[in-house]
Amino acid sequence: MDEILGEFIAETLETLETLSSEVVAWEADPTDQSRLDAFFRFFHTVKGSCGFLNLPRFERLAHGAEEALAAVRRGERSADPATVSAVLAVMDRIGALARDLGGDETIPESDDDALLDALLASTSRPETFEPAPETCDDILMPETADTRGYHAEAPEEAGPAHSKSGGRAPRTIRLPLALIDQLMSGISDMVLARNDLARRLRERPIEPELEGSFERLSANVADLRDMISKTRMQRVDRLYAALPRMVRDLSQELGKKATLDLDGGEVEMDREMIEMVLDPLTHIVRNALDHGIETPAERRAAGKPEVGALQIIARQSGNQIVIEVQDDGRGIDRAALVAKAITAKLLTPAEAAQISDTETLNLIFRAGLSTAARVTSISGRGVGMDVVRTNIEQIGGIITIASVPGRGTTITLRVPLTLTIIPGLIVRSDTHFFAIPRNNVVELLHQTSAMVSIEEVGGARIATIRGKRHAFIDLEEVLKLGRAKSVDGPRILMVIRSPAGQPYVLGVQAVESNEELVIRPAPPAVTAAGVFAGMTLPDNGQPMLLLDAAGLAHVAQLPLREAEASQRPAASVAETVAEPTMQALMFRERDGTHRLVPLAVVDRVEDITANEIALCGTAAFVRIEDRLVPALNAQPVDDGSLKSLRLNAGEEQLCYLIADVIDILDVPQAVDAAVAGGRLAGLVMVGETQIEMLDPFALFAEAHAQNAIARAGEPIRCLIPDEDDAWMRNILAPLLIQAGHEVQFGPVGEQDTAHVILRTDVDAAETGDDAGTIPVITLREDAVPTATARETVYRYDRAQIFAAIAQATRRVA
Amino acid sequence: MTESLFLFASIADVPIAVRASEVEAVVRLGDIVPIPLVQAHVRGLAALRSRVLTVIDMEARIFGKGGLDGSASLAIVADIAAHSYGFLVDSVSDICLAPEEAQPVHGRIDPVWAPYASGIVEREGRSHLLVTLSDFAVPPGNGTLAA
Numbered sequence: 001m002d003e004i005l006g007e008f009i010a011e012t013l014e015t016l017e018t019l020s021s022e023v024v025a026w027e028a029d030p031t032d033q034s035r036l037d038a039f040f041r042f043f044h045t046v047k048g049s050c051g052f053l054n055l056p057r058f059e060r061l062a063h064g065a066e067e068a069l070a071a072v073r074r075g076e077r078s079a080d081p082a083t084v085s086a087v088l089a090v091m092d093r094i095g096a097l098a099r100d101l102g103g104d105e106t107i108p109e110s111d112d113d114a115l116l117d118a119l120l121a122s123t124s125r126p127e128t129f130e131p132a133p134e135t136c137d138d139i140l141m142p143e144t145a146d147t148r149g150y151h152a153e154a155p156e157e158a159g160p161a162h163s164k165s166g167g168r169a170p171r172t173i174r175l176p177l178a179l180i181d182q183l184m185s186g187i188s189d190m191v192l193a194r195n196d197l198a199r200r201l202r203e204r205p206i207e208p209e210l211e212g213s214f215e216r217l218s219a220n221v222a223d224l225r226d227m228i229s230k231t232r233m234q235r236v237d238r239l240y241a242a243l244p245r246m247v248r249d250l251s252q253e254l255g256k257k258a259t260l261d262l263d264g265g266e267v268e269m270d271r272e273m274i275e276m277v278l279d280p281l282t283h284i285v286r287n288a289l290d291h292g293i294e295t296p297a298e299r300r301a302a303g304k305p306e307v308g309a310l311q312i313i314a315r316q317s318g319n320q321i322v323i324e325v326q327d328d329g330r331g332i333d334r335a336a337l338v339a340k341a342i343t344a345k346l347l348t349p350a351e352a353a354q355i356s357d358t359e360t361l362n363l364i365f366r367a368g369l370s371t372a373a374r375v376t377s378i379s380g381r382g383v384g385m386d387v388v389r390t391n392i393e394q395i396g397g398i399i400t401i402a403s404v405p406g407r408g409t410t411i412t413l414r415v416p417l418t419l420t421i422i423p424g425l426i427v428r429s430d431t432h433f434f435a436i437p438r439n440n441v442v443e444l445l446h447q448t449s450a451m452v453s454i455e456e457v458g459g460a461r462i463a464t465i466r467g468k469r470h471a472f473i474d475l476e477e478v479l480k481l482g483r484a485k486s487v488d489g490p491r492i493l494m495v496i497r498s499p500a501g502q503p504y505v506l507g508v509q510a511v512e513s514n515e516e517l518v519i520r521p522a523p524p525a526v527t528a529a530g531v532f533a534g535m536t537l538p539d540n541g542q543p544m545l546l547l548d549a550a551g552l553a554h555v556a557q558l559p560l561r562e563a564e565a566s567q568r569p570a571a572s573v574a575e576t577v578a579e580p581t582m583q584a585l586m587f588r589e590r591d592g593t594h595r596l597v598p599l600a601v602v603d604r605v606e607d608i609t610a611n612e613i614a615l616c617g618t619a620a621f622v623r624i625e626d627r628l629v630p631a632l633n634a635q636p637v638d639d640g641s642l643k644s645l646r647l648n649a650g651e652e653q654l655c656y657l658i659a660d661v662i663d664i665l666d667v668p669q670a671v672d673a674a675v676a677g678g679r680l681a682g683l684v685m686v687g688e689t690q691i692e693m694l695d696p697f698a699l700f701a702e703a704h705a706q707n708a709i710a711r712a713g714e715p716i717r718c719l720i721p722d723e724d725d726a727w728m729r730n731i732l733a734p735l736l737i738q739a740g741h742e743v744q745f746g747p748v749g750e751q752d753t754a755h756v757i758l759r760t761d762v763d764a765a766e767t768g769d770d771a772g773t774i775p776v777i778t779l780r781e782d783a784v785p786t787a788t789a790r791e792t793v794y795r796y797d798r799a800q801i802f803a804a805i806a807q808a809t810r811r812v813a
Numbered sequence: 814m815t816e817s818l819f820l821f822a823s824i825a826d827v828p829i830a831v832r833a834s835e836v837e838a839v840v841r842l843g844d845i846v847p848i849p850l851v852q853a854h855v856r857g858l859a860a861l862r863s864r865v866l867t868v869i870d871m872e873a874r875i876f877g878k879g880g881l882d883g884s885a886s887l888a889i890v891a892d893i894a895a896h897s898y899g900f901l902v903d904s905v906s907d908i909c910l911a912p913e914e915a916q917p918v919h920g921r922i923d924p925v926w927a928p929y930a931s932g933i934v935e936r937e938g939r940s941h942l943l944v945t946l947s948d949f950a951v952p953p954g955n956g957t958l959a960a
Contacts, residue, residue: 188863432849479849523867523896528952529850535858535865543846543858543865555850 005101008049010174012098015042016091021244023091024260027084036079039087040069046094055101057112058094064116065090081252086119088245177271180231187225188518188537194221195539229421232272236314236321237265239274243285247310250289257307258293264314269321270417276395277323277415280388284325284411285310287384292329292409302406304328316417323413332403334360341366361401365389393550396422396439396533424517424546426538427494427508429476433544435517435536440549442495442503444511452493455685463493463505464685467665470495473556474507475547478531496549504558515539519546531555582669584684586662586691587645590633596667596684597656597694603648605661607641613657614803616716622655623803630703631655632679647696654703656694667693716805717742719754719774727795732758732779739802756808760795775808777801816910819934820889821941822902825872827926829902830911830934830941831889838890839905842868845886852952853877859888859899866890866899869949875925893950900946911936915943 019042026035047062049055065087071077093115194217201214240262247260269277293299293308300306311326334357341347341363347355364385392399397415416422416439424435445452445465453464454472463472472493476482494506517536522545526532533548583599606624613634614621620634622644629646634657644655667684679702681695718736720728723745733743736758744754757776779795793800818833845857845868854874859866868888888899915932922930922942929949930942 185863192860192863432847481849520865521896523894523898523950525855525869525950525952526848526851526867528852529848531850532848537860537863537865541860542844543860545848545858 005053007174008053009098009101012046012049013095015045016095016098017241019091020088021241023084023088024244024248027079027081027248028259033073036069036073040066040073042091043069058097061090061094061097061112061115064119068119083119086115089115089118180228183228183231187221187228190221191225191539192537192541194218195541232270233268234271234274235265236267236269236274236323239269239278239281239314239323240265240312242282243312246282247285247289250286251293254290255295256289256293257296258289258310259307261309261311263312267314267316267321269415273321273395273415273417276391277397277413280391280399280413281312281323281325283384283388284413285312288325288327288329288409288411292327292331294330298330302330317414320414321417323415324410325413326408326410328408331405331407331409332361332364332401333405337361337363361403364401365399396437421516421518423514424536425494425514426512426544427475427492427547428510428512429479429481429508432479432481433512433542434475434547435515435538435544436494436496436547436549437533438514440496442497445493445495447491447493447507449493453685462685465493465495465505467686469668469685470503470505471556471558472505472507473552473558475552476509478552478556496552502558504553504556506552513538517546522546582667583664584667584693585645585664586686587643588659588662590642590657590659592659593692594662594689595680595692595694596665596686597645597647598696599664601647601649601696603646603653606644606646606655608644608655608657609641611807612803613642614806616802616806621803621806622657623800624655628799628803629653629655631657632699632703633657647699649696649700652700652703654700656699716756717744717754718805719744719746719757721745721747721757721759725760728758728760732795732801735798735801736805741805756805758805777804777808815913817913818908819911819936819941819943820905821907821909821934821936822889822905824875824902826903828906828939828941830936830943831946832943833908835891835946836889837892840888840890840899842866842886842888842899854949856901861890861897861899864897866897867950868899868901870901871944871949872901872903874949875929877925889946891946893947896950898946898950900949907936909936916940918942 019039022035022038026032026039029035043062043066047059047066050058050062068077068083068087072079072083077083093112197214198218201210243262244260247258251258288310289308293310294302294304296306299308309326309328311324313322313324313326315322338347338352338355338360342349342352346363346366365388366386389399392413392415395415397413399414400412401409402412403409423438425438425441426433426435428434447454451466455462455464461472463470474491489509491507491509492511494508494511495503496506497503515538517538519534519536522532522535526535526545531548531551532545533551534546536544536546538544584596585599585602586594586596589595608622612623613631614623614628615634620631621628622631622634623629624646630653631644632654642657643660644657645661647654647656665686667686679694679698681693681698683690684693685691718741720733720743722728729745736743754774757774758779759776760779760781778792779801780792781795783794783796793804795801819830820833820836820839821828821830823829840861842859842861845859847857848855854870856868856870856873859868866888870885885901885903887903887905888901889905890897890899892898911934915934918930918933926942929944931945932943933940934943935941
């Protein structure tokens with residue numbers, strides 16, 4: 001009898017779970033006869049079983065609901081919300097009573113009357129109480145093939161949109177979970193026994209026949225293990241089962257309208273994983289309804305349909321399950337979020353001004369934050385998304401959020417397919433073995449690899465892999481194991497990604513193997529260490545601990561994700577880049593060394609020919625668009641083609657002359673080794689080399705200083721051969737003198753100390769290019785150069801004249 | 814007076830009694846894999862068929878240090894809060910019936926034992942301190958054992 005009762009309870013609860021979503025669908029479409037039939041059959045079955053099992057309370061409740069549904073069936077009443085609510089209340093009570101049958105808590109029977117009254121009150125026509133004759137006929141024989149079939153297939157079709165498929169559903173049986181767990185551990189024992197046997201066989205001389213049988217056994221065991229593993233999988237439908245009902249109840253309570261669209265219910269997930277995801281998902285859906293979806297009035301005002309749309313999509317992506325919860329509500333109010341964060345002292349106003357949009361949205365996952373203007377019974381107590389994130393990350397998942405104001409919010413959960421069997425790497429440190437989830441490992445490298453360089457800066461070790469810098473920790477150091485000196489060989493570096501922080505590099509002595517590991521939770525005494533996520537028994541039979549990537553980073557005190565925002569204020573404000581890394585231009589100096597300059601200050605890169613460079617005393621200029629821009633590195637002006645980096649600081653510009661541009665790279669904002677003084681800010685690790693980073697501040701300061709001393713430098717002696725030319729004498733000479741040059745008059749040859757000769761194109765035509773070693777600047781009268789006048793300067797172009805003078809003197813020096 | 818089953822063992826030459834309902838088995842463990850970064854009384858992990866036991870050195874737990882040498886391998890196996898543990902003891906003498914109700918501890922007990930001993934169980938005229946295995950499984954400073 002107990003067995004039958006137990007089965008009754010299990011069946012009733014399971015059917016209830018399936019039906020709760022159907023009720024909502026039925027309310028949406030009261031004409032759907034097949035759904036009505038399903039409920040009817042449920043109450044009918046309960047009523048019948050109760051008679052058989054002598055459970056009068058169940059019978060009375062089921063009868064009441066059945067009556068009401070029969071009336072709807074006959075068209076005597078409609079499936080209005082009141083009726084649906086009353087029917088749901090009765091279903092809940094039956095569920096509660098069924099659960100109580102197992103325990104000893106009791107619900108006072110008088111409460112049932114209130115439910116039944118509600119069922120009656122919502123009935124508009126009292127005559128529906130009359131027992132419907134056709135439903136009473138088979139009360140004593142309910143366990144017909146029909147109802148049995150229904151229950152057996154129930155778990156297979158939990159989706160609300162699913163129509164009944166009669167008896168063609170795959171045959172299923174109900175098994176206690178404990179039995180499956182026992183099967184699982186039995187098969188694990190078998191695998192261990194097989195491994196032990198394999199070891200012993202290896203120690204013996206080879207016997208082909210024995211080996212053959214062993215191989216067969218081995219393959220069978222592996223198959224069996226796979227099959228048993230599959231029994232752990234369940235459809236995501238189970239995750240969905242309770243949602244339609246919840247959405248319905250909540251939206252009624254909140255006075256909102258929302259449709260729920262569930263997709264991907266056929267995706268399979270580990271049973272335990274479903275349990276772990278259920279609460280976070282429920283919370284996210286509640287939030288979406290409470291905060292996301294607006295009231296019908298607000299939605300109308302915003303030009304949206306009155307009914308909000310909530311969509312949940314599950315899909316498998318590799319060995320992950322992706323669950324997306326989308327709403328088309330108002331989106332997340334960033335300003336309110338930031339204001340809350342500042343009030344809660346999670347953020348200073350200065351930090352708030354700098355954080356990115358993603359970081360702003362991620363604030364929602366910080367403890368003690370809720371954007372709900374008021375605390376409702378549904379959500380907004382400030383405990384919520386932080387717990388959701390913690391729960392998801394605990395099972396190795398990732399939660400991300402995207403939100404468009406006014407358009408809605410999408411929250412994406414990515415969780416591993418299964419909690420208990422994960423692919424893992426087994427790493428060794430001397431005699432200790434540890435497992436690490438393969439998901440966390442981005443790549444493996446030999447320490448000796450050419451792509452890797454390791455350096456120590458101020459106690460922190462940094463591994464640079466293909467130009468990316470990572471914090472570097474040794475497993476032995478974090479675990480305080482003490483590195484065995486005798487085994488100091490080349491080590492293996494693992495780039496580790498953890499959900500709670502930036503990637504880092506973990507050094508281990510060796511990576512032994514790659515296995516599918518059955519993970520069990522570790523006891524509190526072990527998890528207290530903070531670096532272990534669980535334990536496992538790999539095929540060698542040696543128990544092993546599973547490393548927790550985030551925990552290792554935490555114990556090693558590596559910066560966590562939360563630190564991103566707090567690091568930012570330390571970054572130089574002068575640099576216009578807001579990210580922790582910035583782009584830098586790598587170039588080749590004219591002496592061949594490679595250097596970096598922050599890309600943000602580089603306005604453009606220009607090809608410069610030598611004659612565009614003007615030297616003026618110790619100062620140098622580059623002529624750009626008839627303007628002289630202070631130039632650094634101008635000397636010597638001998639090679640034909642140069643490049644100029646035009647550095648821009650708002651009003652000021654300067655040209656930094658280089659041999660060539662090499663590449664644009666991401667480099668950290670803070671240099672690795674700061675150098676005080678000079679043009680350099682410090683050293684930055686790029687790939688395997690350290691490269692000097694220019695300090696734009698120093699460059700501009702230098703250019704400024706140069707400008708000031710340009711006049712104080714040694715004057716350029718300009719020779720004007722034709723002292724009788726009035727323009728030369730009266731117009732040009734004063735200008736040159738004003739600019740700090742010396743002017744001499746007289747024929748060429750007598751004034752060998754002159755730096756440059758200035759003459760008109762008329763002189764040039766007469767004397768030809770026989771000025772000897774002294775450079776000559778020929779000035780022409782026409783603004784546009786004529787074909788005959790090569791390399792002439794228009795005489796009213798003051799800047800060009802000065803540039804030409806400066807340039808010409810350079811050639812001599 | 815009702816009687817129930819107790820397991821009688823000894824730790825650091827102190828006779829103890831454990832309610833048999835707590836005990837799953839007494840086994841001799843194979844290799845114990847040490848665990849870094851945990852408290853000294855968490856000796857390591859041991860495999861028992863396909864299960865992984867967390868091995869707790871009861872003596873180290875009680876006295877805060879020292880404990881059994883590495884060769885100790887006799888363990889009481891128990892499942893506590895869904896985790897399997899092996900509690901190392903010096904020796905196990907018997908499993909037998911004793912009066913259900915533990916006697917109060919008379920006289921001044923060594924303070925290190927105080928958090929663990931909940932009473933005295935008599936067997937063959939000898940007193941045994943009654944201990945609860947789950948007290949040894951929770952990390953010190955947690956729960957009821959705020960010592």
